[in-house]
Amino acid sequence: MSNKLLEVMNLVTQFYNHGQSYPVVDHVSFSVAEGEVFGIVGESGCGKSVTAKSVMRLISYPPAKIIGGEVLFDGVDLLQLSEQQMRHIRGNDIAMIFQEPMTSLNPVYTCGNQIEEALMLHQGMSRAESRAKAIEMLSLVGIPLPEKRVDSYPHELSGGMRQRVMIAMALSCQPKLLIADEPTTALDPTIQAQILELISNLQKKRNMSVIFITHDLGVVAETCDRVMVMYAGKVVEQADVKTLFNNPAHPYTQGLMRAVPRLNAKRERLFTIEGIVPHLANLPEGCAFAPRCPQAGDMCRQMRPVLEEVGEGHYVSCFAARKGVAENV
Amino acid sequence: MSEQVLLEVKDLKTYYPIRSGLMKRVVGHVKAVDGVNFTIHYGESFGLVGESGCGKTTIGKTILRLNEATGGEILFDGKNILDMDADALRKERKNMQIIFQDPYSSLNPRMTVGQIIGEPLREHTTLSKQERKERVLELMRIVGLNPDQYKRYPHEFSGGQRQRIGIAKALALKPKLIVCDEPVSALDVSIQAQILNLLEDLQKEYGVAYLFIAHGMAVVRHISKRVGVMYLGKIVEVAETDNLFNECIHPYTKALMHAIPIPEVKEGGKKRELLKGEVPNPINPPTGCRFHPRCAYREAICEEVEPPLLENSPNHFVACHFCQRMEV
Numbered sequence: 001m002s003n004k005l006l007e008v009m010n011l012v013t014q015f016y017n018h019g020q021s022y023p024v025v026d027h028v029s030f031s032v033a034e035g036e037v038f039g040i041v042g043e044s045g046c047g048k049s050v051t052a053k054s055v056m057r058l059i060s061y062p063p064a065k066i067i068g069g070e071v072l073f074d075g076v077d078l079l080q081l082s083e084q085q086m087r088h089i090r091g092n093d094i095a096m097i098f099q100e101p102m103t104s105l106n107p108v109y110t111c112g113n114q115i116e117e118a119l120m121l122h123q124g125m126s127r128a129e130s131r132a133k134a135i136e137m138l139s140l141v142g143i144p145l146p147e148k149r150v151d152s153y154p155h156e157l158s159g160g161m162r163q164r165v166m167i168a169m170a171l172s173c174q175p176k177l178l179i180a181d182e183p184t185t186a187l188d189p190t191i192q193a194q195i196l197e198l199i200s201n202l203q204k205k206r207n208m209s210v211i212f213i214t215h216d217l218g219v220v221a222e223t224c225d226r227v228m229v230m231y232a233g234k235v236v237e238q239a240d241v242k243t244l245f246n247n248p249a250h251p252y253t254q255g256l257m258r259a260v261p262r263l264n265a266k267r268e269r270l271f272t273i274e275g276i277v278p279h280l281a282n283l284p285e286g287c288a289f290a291p292r293c294p295q296a297g298d299m300c301r302q303m304r305p306v307l308e309e310v311g312e313g314h315y316v317s318c319f320a321a322r323k324g325v326a327e328n329v
Numbered sequence: 330m331s332e333q334v335l336l337e338v339k340d341l342k343t344y345y346p347i348r349s350g351l352m353k354r355v356v357g358h359v360k361a362v363d364g365v366n367f368t369i370h371y372g373e374s375f376g377l378v379g380e381s382g383c384g385k386t387t388i389g390k391t392i393l394r395l396n397e398a399t400g401g402e403i404l405f406d407g408k409n410i411l412d413m414d415a416d417a418l419r420k421e422r423k424n425m426q427i428i429f430q431d432p433y434s435s436l437n438p439r440m441t442v443g444q445i446i447g448e449p450l451r452e453h454t455t456l457s458k459q460e461r462k463e464r465v466l467e468l469m470r471i472v473g474l475n476p477d478q479y480k481r482y483p484h485e486f487s488g489g490q491r492q493r494i495g496i497a498k499a500l501a502l503k504p505k506l507i508v509c510d511e512p513v514s515a516l517d518v519s520i521q522a523q524i525l526n527l528l529e530d531l532q533k534e535y536g537v538a539y540l541f542i543a544h545g546m547a548v549v550r551h552i553s554k555r556v557g558v559m560y561l562g563k564i565v566e567v568a569e570t571d572n573l574f575n576e577c578i579h580p581y582t583k584a585l586m587h588a589i590p591i592p593e594v595k596e597g598g599k600k601r602e603l604l605k606g607e608v609p610n611p612i613n614p615p616t617g618c619r620f621h622p623r624c625a626y627r628e629a630i631c632e633e634v635e636p637p638l639l640e641n642s643p644n645h646f647v648a649c650h651f652c653q654r655m656e657v
Contacts, residue, residue: 043517158607188380188544190604193588197603215518218590245594259522260592261551263574270526270551273519276487 004072005209006055006177007031011069013047013054015280016062022281024050024064026233029307032177035207037200039224039241041214041256045277047233048213052179055211056096057086073177092122095170099182101162105154111138111165112150115172122173137168141198160191164198171202178203179211184219196223217260221245226313229253232288233280235307239314249310249321251293287318295320334404335505335538336369336392341401343384343391347612359611361387363562364401366638369506374532374539376553376570378546378585382608383559385542389508392540393425394418406505423453426499430511432491436483442469442494443479449501468497472527489520493527500531508540513548525552546589550574555644558582561611561619564638568645578647581620618650626651 013025025047032038040048053059054066057078071078073094078086098104106114112134119130131150138146141164154162163183170178180199184192200223203210212223220227221241228238229250237250248254258271275292278284287305290296299319307317316322342365344358362384369375377385390396392403394410403410405421413421426449429435436445447465450456456464466476472493483491492512499507509528513521529552532539543549549556550570557567558579566579577583584604606623609615615622621631630650638648 043519160607188608189546189588190380190584191607193590193603196590216590217518217592221592221594222590242594245592256518257592259519261522261525261545261547263547263550263586263589263591267551267570269529270522272522272526274523276489276520277517 003034004031005034005036005074006211007070007072008051008055009070009072011051011054011066011071013050013059013064013066015064017281020281022283024233024280025054027069028230028233028235029069030228030235030238032209032211034176034209035203036226037203037210037212037224039212039214039220039227040230041217041220041227042230043215043277045232045280046230047280048230049181051230052096052181052211052213056090056094056179058090058096088122091118091170091175092173093175094177094179095173095175096179096181097163097166097170097183099185101159101166101186102154104166105162107154110151110153111157111168115150115165115169118169119172133172134168137172138165140171140202141165141168142194143168159187160195163187163195167195167198167202171206171208174206175208177209177211179213181213182215183212185214185216192219199223217245217256229256232278232283234288235315235317236289237314237316237318238307239311243311243314247311247314249314249316250289250318251295251320252289289318293320333371334368335371335373335406336540337402337404338365338367338388338392339402339404341365341388341391341403342399343387343396344399357612360562360614361611362391363614365559365562365564367557367564367567369538369540371505372532372536372538373555374541374553376541376543376549376556377559378543378549378556379559380544380585380608382561382611384562384611385544385559386510388559389427389510389540389542392506392508393422393427395427423449423502424504425506425508426502426504427508427510428492428495428499428512430514432488432495432515436491436494438483441480441482442474442486445483445494446497446501449498453502464501465497468501471500471531472497473523487520488516489523492516492520492524496524496527496531500535500537503535504537506538506540508542510542511544512541514543514545521548528552546574546586558585561608561614563619563648564646565620565648566646567638572642572645578641578645578652579620579649580624580626584623618648 009029011025011028012023014021015024028051042048055071059066066079115134115137116130119125119133135146135150138149143149143161143164184195214220224241226240227244228235231252237253248257255273259273261270273292278288284291286301286303290300305317305319307315310316341362343362344360346355347357349356379385387396391398398411443465446468447461450461450464469476474493513524541549541552553570556570556573557564560581566582577586604623617633618631618636621627636648636650638646641647641652
C-alpha cells in the first residue's frame with residue numbers, strides 16, 4: 001500500500017447521556033492512503049458519522065468525548081493538537097461536506113462570501129483574489145453562470161446546486177483529505193448521479209483522499225476503493241470493494257447485501273435481517289450482532305469477537321466467518 | 330387476479346395557487362399534476378416513480394381528497410370521488426387508506442398505539458369498546474407488533490415499528506386501496522426489507538390494492554405489477570413492471586434507471602450516461618415535451634408539440650415523439 005495519509009488507531013468516542021455513558025465509536029481503526037477513496041457503511045446509529053466527526057474533532061462535550069486512540073494525519077496526532085492548531089487543519093488540509101446542503105450553508109451570507117471566508121482565513125488571500133478564486137471554484141463544480149451565482153444566497157439554489165456549492169467550498173483550499181458524510185442522500189437519483197461523478201472526477205484530478213460515508217451499498221460499489229462496515233459502533237468487516245461485494249464474510253454484511261431490492265435480479269421475497277439495531281447503551285454481551293445473526297452460536301453470545309485478517313487486506317470480526325474460512329482452507 | 334378496475338383516474342389536474350401581494354391575489358399556479366390518466370385493478374399494486382416535485386405525492390393525496398383536484402375525474406369503484414359531498418366521502422374513505430413516508434411525524438405522540446390503531450374503528454364501525462380492543466390486538470399481531478405494547482406511546486418504538494403501527498391503522502377497516510406514500514424511504518436497509526415483505530404478505534392475504542409511490546426504482550420494481558413514471562406533473566411512461574425494466578423507451582425513464590448506483594462491483598469501470606440539468610420549475614413548465622431541455626434526443630418538434638401518451642406495444646404506453654426510434 002502507498003503512503004498512508006490518515007491512520008486512525010483504536011479510536012474511542014463516548015456519549016454521556018442521562019447519567020449513562022457508552023461508546024458510540026468503539027476501538028475503531030482504519031487507514032486511508034493518498035489518493036484513495038475509503039467508504040464507511042452502516043445503518044443509522046452505527047457510529048459512522050461520529051467516527052468522521054471525531055477525526056475532524058468536531059465532537060462537542062457534553063454529550064460526547066473522544067476518550068482514547070490516535071488519529072495520525074500526515075504523521076501528526078490530531079488528538080494532541082491544540083484547538084488553534086486544529087483550526088488550521090480543518091477546512092485547509094481536511095475538509096468536510098455534509099448531508100443536508102440547506103442546513104450546512106449559512107442562509108444570511110451569499111455563496112461567494114462563504115467560499116471566500118475560508119480562502120481569506122487559510123490562504124491569506126485578499127478580498128479580490130478570493131472572489132476570483134470563488135468564481136473559479138464554482139465553475140469547477142459545474143455551476144452555470146458562476147459570476148452571477150457567486151452573489152446568490154443559498155435559498156435561491158436547488159438542492160443539487162447547494163451541494164455543489166458545499167463541494168466548491170470544501171475544495172477551495174485544496175485539502176488533502178475530503179470527508180463526505182452522506183453527500184447525496186438528500187438528493188434525487190439523477191442529481192445524485194451528477195454529484196457522485198463530480199466528486200469522483202475532482203478526486204482523480206487532484207489525487208485527493210476521500211472518506212465516503214453512506215448507507216447506500218450502490219454508492220459504495222460505484223465510488224470506493226476500500227470499505228469498512230460498521231455495526232453498533234464497531235467495525236465488523238473491512239476489505240477492498242471487490243472482495244466485500246463478491247465475497248462478504250460477516251453475516252451482517254451478507255444480510256445487508258441480500259436485503260436490498262435490485263434492478264436486475266429476479267423478483268422474489270426479500271431477505272431480511274430480523275430484529276432491530278440494539279441501543280448502544282445496552283448492547284448484548286458478546287457479539288453485538290448475535291441476537292439478529294442466523295449463524296450465532298453460544299460463543300457469539302458470550303464473547304466479543306475481534307477484527308482479524310481472513311484474507312489479504314480482508315478483516316472480519318466474527319467467530320462464524322473465521323471458522324468458515326478455516327474449514328475452507 | 331381479477332381484472333376489474335378499482336380506481337380510474339382520468340385527466341386529473343391538481344394546481345396549487347400562488348398568492349402574492351397585499352390582497353393575496355392568485356398570480357399563478359404550480360401545476361403539480363397536469364392531466365394524468367391511469368387505472369388500478371382490484372388487488373393490484375401500481376407503482377408511481379419520479380423525482381421530487383414531479384407530483385406523485387399530490388396524486389396520492391388527491392385520490393383521498395386530502396387535496397382538492399382542479400379538474401378531471403377519479404372513479405373509485407365506479408363512483409366519482411370528486412363529486413361527493415362530505416358525508417358520502419366520509420363513508421367512502423373507509424375503503425381507502427394511506428401510509429405516510431415519515432413514521433415519526435405521522436403518528437400522534439399523545440395517543441397510545443391502541444388508540445391510534447383503534448381510531449378508524451371508532452369512527453367508522455359500531456363495534457363495542459371490547460370488540461375494538463380485540464380487533465386492535467389482532468391487527469397488532471398481523472403486522473408483527475407485540476400486543477403487550479397496546480398501551481405504549483409512539484416515541485417508545487423504532488422507525489420500522491412505527492411504520493408497522495401506520496400499516497395496522499391503515500388496515501383496520503379492511504380497505505380496498507392503500508396509498509403507500511414512500512413507506513420505506515425513511516427506513517434503514519435491513520428494516521426496509523421487513524416492511525416490503527409485510528406489505529406483500531398483507532396484499533396476498535387481504536387482496537388490498539396498493540398505489541405505491543416511491544423515488545427508488547428498485548423498491549418500486551420489487552413491489553409493483555405495473556409502474557408509471559412521472560415527470561413534472563405528467564406520466565411519461567406506463568407499463569407492466571417487467572416490460573418497463575427490461576425495455577424502457579422514454580429517455581427520462583432510461584436516465585432514471587442509469588442514475589441508480591448498483592450494489593455490484595464489475596470489471597472495467599462504471600461509465601454511464603448522465604442526465605444534464607435539473608427538473609424545471611413547474612410554475613412555467615417547458616413548452617412542448619416537458620422533458621426536452623434535458624433530453625439528448627430532442628428535435629424541433631419536441632419544443633413545440635406535447636407528445637400524447639400512446640400505446641407503443643400492448644399495455645406499454647409512452648409519451649415521446651420518437652418512441653419508435655428509441656426502441657432501435
